[in-house]
Amino acid sequence: MSAVAVAVGDELPELVLTITRAGIVHYAGASTDFNPIHWSDRKARELGLPGVLAHGMWTMGACLRIVTDWCGSPSAVLDYSARFTHPVQVPDDDQGVRVFVTARVTELVGDIATVAVDARVDAVQPEESGTGNSAARVKVLGNAKAHVRITSDVGAVSSQNAGGAL
Amino acid sequence: MPIGPEHVGRSYPSTAPYRVSRAKIIEFASALGDDNPAYEQHEGPLTAPPTFAAVIAASAWGAMFDDPDLGLSLQRTVHADQRFDVERLMHEGDDVTATLTITKVRNRGATDMVTIQVHLATVQGEPLCTATSTLLNNRQVAE
Numbered sequence: 001m002s003a004v005a006v007a008v009g010d011e012l013p014e015l016v017l018t019i020t021r022a023g024i025v026h027y028a029g030a031s032t033d034f035n036p037i038h039w040s041d042r043k044a045r046e047l048g049l050p051g052v053l054a055h056g057m058w059t060m061g062a063c064l065r066i067v068t069d070w071c072g073s074p075s076a077v078l079d080y081s082a083r084f085t086h087p088v089q090v091p092d093d094d095q096g097v098r099v100f101v102t103a104r105v106t107e108l109v110g111d112i113a114t115v116a117v118d119a120r121v122d123a124v125q126p127e128e129s130g131t132g133n134s135a136a137r138v139k140v141l142g143n144a145k146a147h148v149r150i151t152s153d154v155g156a157v158s159s160q161n162a163g164g165a166l
Numbered sequence: 167m168p169i170g171p172e173h174v175g176r177s178y179p180s181t182a183p184y185r186v187s188r189a190k191i192i193e194f195a196s197a198l199g200d201d202n203p204a205y206e207q208h209e210g211p212l213t214a215p216p217t218f219a220a221v222i223a224a225s226a227w228g229a230m231f232d233d234p235d236l237g238l239s240l241q242r243t244v245h246a247d248q249r250f251d252v253e254r255l256m257h258e259g260d261d262v263t264a265t266l267t268i269t270k271v272r273n274r275g276a277t278d279m280v281t282i283q284v285h286l287a288t289v290q291g292e293p294l295c296t297a298t299s300t301l302l303n304n305r306q307v308a309e
Contacts, residue, residue, distance in 0.1 A: 017199060030190075030197035031221050035240075047241075056245050058198065061217035065200045074204050074255060077216050081249035081298075142247075 006113050006150050012103040015066040019054045019088060020096030027058040041092070054088040059099065059140055063119045066103045067146050070115075076149045078112065083142035088121055097121055100137060111151065117144040168305055169236040169271055169278050176268045178229035183261040183289050184222050186214055191258060194218050211258040216295075219250055223284035223297035226264035230282065238280070242304045246279070249298040261289040269298070278303040 024038050033055055036043035041051045060082050068074045090097050100120045107114035120137035191212045195205035204213040231240050256262060263286070270281035280301045286294040 023197070023199075027197040030194040031224075033221075033224065057217060057220050057248070060248060061215060061220075062198045062200065064216060065198065065202070068200070068202055074202060074213060074216055077252060077255075079249065079251045080216055081247070083247040084245055 006105055006108060008105055008108050010105040012066050012070045012105075012115065015063075015069070015101040017062050017099040017101060018096045019058065019062075019090055019099065020094070021052065021090055021092055023096065024052065024054055024058070024090060027055050031055065031057060033057070049087070050089050052090055052092070054090050054097070056084040056087075059084075059088055059119060060144070063099070063101050063117055063141060063144065064146065066101045066117060067115050067148060070103075071148050071150070076151070078147040078149055080144075080146040082117070082144035084140075085142035086121075086138050086140045088140050099140065106145070108150075111149055113148045113150050115146050115148055117141065117146065119144065168273070169238060169268075169280060169303070170273060171271050173236060173268050174271055176233075178226065178233075178266050180263040180265040181222075181226050183263055184225065186218075186256050186258055186260045186262060188212055188258045191215075191218070194221070214256040214258075216250055216252055216255060218256060219252075219286055219295040219297050220248065222256075222262050222264050222286055223266075223295075223299070226266040226284050227282075230266055230268070237305065238278070238301075238303050244302045244304075246300040246302050248300075251296045251298070253293040253295060256286075256294055260294070262286050262294060263289060270300075276305045278305060 028034055028038055037047060037049055037053055038055055039052060044051050044053065064080055067077065088097055103115050103117045105113050106116045119141045120139050123136045123138045191205055191214045195215055198215060200215060205215060231238050265285045267283050268280065269283050272279040280303060282299050284297045288294065
C-alpha cells in the first residue's frame, strides 16, 4: 500500500457488521466471557434485560476494524476507548442484528490522528425494520475513538512489526 | 461496608502468567470477524487484536470481586466504559500478567461506580497495555 494521506474530516469506508446468536457463542468462547446474559434469554430476563445481548467487548472490538482496515496495521492504534451506551439485543433467528459503523478523522496532531467511531443498530426489531434508516438507529457506543499513528508505510507494518515495540 | 472512595489505590497481586497462543489469536480475531493479516496464519509470530487485552485484564477482576471488604458482585455489575492504552500489541508467545488497581469510586444511591486500571506486562516487565474500565455495581437493596 502507498502512503496514507490523512486530513481532518476524512470519512473512513463504512463497515456493516452482523452479529447472530452463533456469533455471540463464538465470542463467548474466544473471550472466555460466559456470562449467561449472552446465551440465556431466561437469565437475561431475570436481570430485567429484554433478552440475550451481544458482549459489549464484541461490539467494541469488532468496530475497531473500521480503523485498522483503513490504517492497515493494528499496531498503529495507540489507544481506543468507548462507552457502552445501548445494549445490542440479538434475537434467536438466522438474520441476527446489523451494526452500522462509520468513522471520521476529527483531529490530526503531528502524525497522530484522532478517529471518532460511530456504531448504531436499528432501533426496532430487525424483522420489523426493513432496510432501516439512519433516523431509526440508536448509538451503541458512546464517544468511541481511537488515536492512530499515521506513518508513510502504514499498511505494510503489520507483519514486520511483530517483534518490536511500536 | 460497601466499596467507597477510601478503597482508591487498592491493588491486587498480579495474575499468574498467561501465554498468548497462536490458536487463541486466530480464534479471537475470527470471533470479531476481523481478517486483518496481522492476526491470520503467516510465518512468524501473530499479533493479537488490540481488544484481546480485555480477555487477560478480566482475569484480574476476580481478586477484586472476591475482596470481602468491597461487597461487589459480578452478577450485579454492568460494564459502562472501556479504554485501552497500548504500549505494544501482544504477540504469540508473550507471557502476560495482569495487575488490577482501583482508581476511582463514586457512590450514587444504590450504585457504586468503580473505575479500575489493569496493567498488562510481560513476565520480563515490559509494559503492554493499560485496560481501564468503569463498572457499575448495584448494591443489594436490603441494607
